[in-house]
Amino acid sequence: MSSSTDLEIINVIKRFGSYNAVDGVSFSVAQGEFFSILGPSGCGKTTLMRMIAGFEDPTSGDIRIREKSMIGVPANRRPVNMVFQSLALFPMMSVGENVAYGLTCRGVSRAEADKRATRMLERVGLKGFGDRRVTALSGGQRQRVAIARCLVLEPTLVLLDEPLGALDLKLREHMKIELKQLQAMFNTTFVYITHDQSEALVMSDRIAVMNQGHFEQVGSPRELYNNPQTPFVASFVGETNRWSGETASASGDAVTIRLPSGATVQGKGQAGKAQSLCFVRPEAIALGTDQASLGNAANRFEGRVSAVLFDGANSSLLIDAPGFEKPARAVLPQAGPLAGIGVGAPIHFGWATDSMKVFAA
Amino acid sequence: MKPAQRLTLFLLMAPAILWLGLLIILPHVEILILSFSERVAPRVYQFGLGNYLEFFTEPLYWRTFARTAIMSILVTACTLVLAFPIALYIARVAQGRLKAMLLLMCLLPFWVSELVRTLGWMILLRETGVVSYVLQSIGLASQPVELLYNDGAVILGLVYGGLLFMIVPLANALESLEPSVVEAGFDLGGSRWTVLRRIVIPHAMPGIVAGSIIVFMLTVGNFATPVLLGGKNGLWFTEQIYAQFITRFNWPQGAAFGMLLLMLSSIIVWAGLRLSGQSLGTTLRQA
Numbered sequence A: 001m002s003s004s005t006d007l008e009i010i011n012v013i014k015r016f017g018s019y020n021a022v023d024g025v026s027f028s029v030a031q032g033e034f035f036s037i038l039g040p041s042g043c044g045k046t047t048l049m050r051m052i053a054g055f056e057d058p059t060s061g062d063i064r065i066r067e068k069s070m071i072g073v074p075a076n077r078r079p080v081n082m083v084f085q086s087l088a089l090f091p092m093m094s095v096g097e098n099v100a101y102g103l104t105c106r107g108v109s110r111a112e113a114d115k116r117a118t119r120m121l122e123r124v125g126l127k128g129f130g131d132r133r134v135t136a137l138s139g140g141q142r143q144r145v146a147i148a149r150c151l152v153l154e155p156t157l158v159l160l161d162e163p164l165g166a167l168d169l170k171l172r173e174h175m176k177i178e179l180k181q182l183q184a185m186f187n188t189t190f191v192y193i194t195h196d197q198s199e200a201l202v203m204s205d206r207i208a209v210m211n212q213g214h215f216e217q218v219g220s221p222r223e224l225y226n227n228p229q230t231p232f233v234a235s236f237v238g239e240t241n242r243w244s245g246e247t248a249s250a251s252g253d254a255v256t257i258r259l260p261s262g263a264t265v266q267g268k269g270q271a272g273k274a275q276s277l278c279f280v281r282p283e284a285i286a287l288g289t290d291q292a293s294l295g296n297a298a299n300r301f302e303g304r305v306s307a308v309l310f311d312g313a314n315s316s317l318l319i320d321a322p323g324f325e326k327p328a329r330a331v332l333p334q335a336g337p338l339a340g341i342g343v344g345a346p347i348h349f350g351w352a353t354d355s356m357k358v359f360a361a
Numbered sequence B: 001m002k003p004a005q006r007l008t009l010f011l012l013m014a015p016a017i018l019w020l021g022l023l024i025i026l027p028h029v030e031i032l033i034l035s036f037s038e039r040v041a042p043r044v045y046q047f048g049l050g051n052y053l054e055f056f057t058e059p060l061y062w063r064t065f066a067r068t069a070i071m072s073i074l075v076t077a078c079t080l081v082l083a084f085p086i087a088l089y090i091a092r093v094a095q096g097r098l099k100a101m102l103l104l105m106c107l108l109p110f111w112v113s114e115l116v117r118t119l120g121w122m123i124l125l126r127e128t129g130v131v132s133y134v135l136q137s138i139g140l141a142s143q144p145v146e147l148l149y150n151d152g153a154v155i156l157g158l159v160y161g162g163l164l165f166m167i168v169p170l171a172n173a174l175e176s177l178e179p180s181v182v183e184a185g186f187d188l189g190g191s192r193w194t195v196l197r198r199i200v201i202p203h204a205m206p207g208i209v210a211g212s213i214i215v216f217m218l219t220v221g222n223f224a225t226p227v228l229l230g231g232k233n234g235l236w237f238t239e240q241i242y243a244q245f246i247t248r249f250n251w252p253q254g255a256a257f258g259m260l261l262l263m264l265s266s267i268i269v270w271a272g273l274r275l276s277g278q279s280l281g282t283t284l285r286q287a
Helices: A045-053 A095-105 A110-123 A139-151 A169-186 A197-203 A221-226 A231-236 B003-035 B050-057 B059-093 B096-111 B114-125 B130-137 B151-175 B179-187 B192-220 B224-233 B237-247 B251-276 B280-286
Strands: A005-016 A019-030 A034-038 A060-065 A080-083 A157-161 A189-194 A206-211 A214-219 A241-251 A254-258 A264-269 A275-280 A286-288 A299-309 A316-320 A328-331 A346-351 A356-360 B037-041 B044-047
Touching (some): A019 A060, A019 A189, A019 A206, A034 A045, A045 A080, A045 A157, A110 A139, A169 A189, A189 A197, A206 A231, A214 A221, A231 A275, B003 B251, B050 B251, B059 B096, B059 B151, B059 B237, B059 B251, B151 B192, B192 B251, B224 B237, B237 B251
Parallel strands (some): A034 A189, A080 A157
Antiparallel strands (some): A005 A019, A275 A356, A299 A316
């Protein structure tokens, strides 16, 4: 890798007893990148992060920051700072003291540390908050203090362990944008851990999807969403329809699959010898009032609306169709002839072969 | 309030009021009055400050008083230094059964009376005791060593007696410290010492103050330990009170000493709270 690599993880394994919490993970993060590790709880992402921060030692493998191995370097000597899930602000100190803490640990004089802390608080939009107690801050403000406390040390790497988890929905949406802006403003490398795929998709330059201790796929949010490499990524990242059935025929990457309940669908990908899994995104399903409106999509079906899930721009329909054991989910455009459709209405739906990803089951 | 409710409230409050009134307020009022009565002739008493003047004019009295105060502060400090790592271990490191076991082990010596515990120390420390015997048999001493009847023995016995009362509030306070706050302290570059000084100790402050107040009060008012382990050199102020009441049969003088001791502990506790910036309310919640 080039010299602009900030973090390099080389075949890291962490074993607890006979259980591999992290099982041979390798990746690298470039300078200034916003890198996310996305996975369900218990997938090992927190253990991985704690090893980068220096709170756990890997059983084997190497962790390098700017080409220097961090094995055996204690947490307080690493150029890495962490924003904890609970934020872990120091309640016994004021906001200013919280931010200045790391500087005074490094031997910066009190006066200088206070000056830099004040400047940092201004940059994160907390001007004049220096003397407040941390308990007197709102959730979003505490978040900013936790990040300011790290950034003031100008670390090579900032680790963020699901810091938005405790916030309410509105604030979380707001903080996603704010975090991204902060990261761009300071041009610091961020490694962000989350189980929330929308957080990862919105903020990241690249995402690693983690499952049961190993990486399933690493790529840009677009790549992960449009070209998932494994069934886990296909079902974990974004909304999707998932069916399994037996492989009827396969030539090249074009596959035909027969669902147990009778329908036959066509998609692209690597079919299994006997059984296959197929995924299609709700927004890839075209809807129409008659056959003709679907054009020449390879998969065309007819069914009835079983539920309308109204959620503004994210509204969708569940469609019951003969031959499908589970209802198909399709995005319902809120502008167009179908906007006012009700439960029980007949509907035609379909999708192109390219929109359906097939994996061996 | 309905009459029935008022009656219920009264009945519920009655034990507390009786306890407070009969066992605490009444005797202290009695002692306060007694301390101001001077004997002018056999069985003739009149109001006066003589008993208090006697305290200041007789060096033995106020020196013993000052000695008790200073030694008690020393004992409290020693107990705190000893108890802190133990409490830290119980609160942060030990888990589940081990934690319960360790607390039980701290509690165990308190199942026997203070007198028996102190006698245990005497068995260890006296001239013909265990420590003396061991020192002789490994050749560190050529003759029996008397380890009793000095200030060291008194401090040892008092620290031992106070340890539990320091460990429990300390462990309570330390337990409520979030592990990630300690980790954040390290993560931002703090050394062990910085984290202890700037995060752990400030967080444990209410527990430190609560434990110190309890240990100090127990120590200042202790009687058996200084008498048994200090012998004639014990010179604890409670001995003076005992002597006035029982040996000299001078109750007014003893009462004056009692009031002075009460004032001493009140002033030192107040000073301790002021110095540590804690309020009595938060401290009591911790204890």
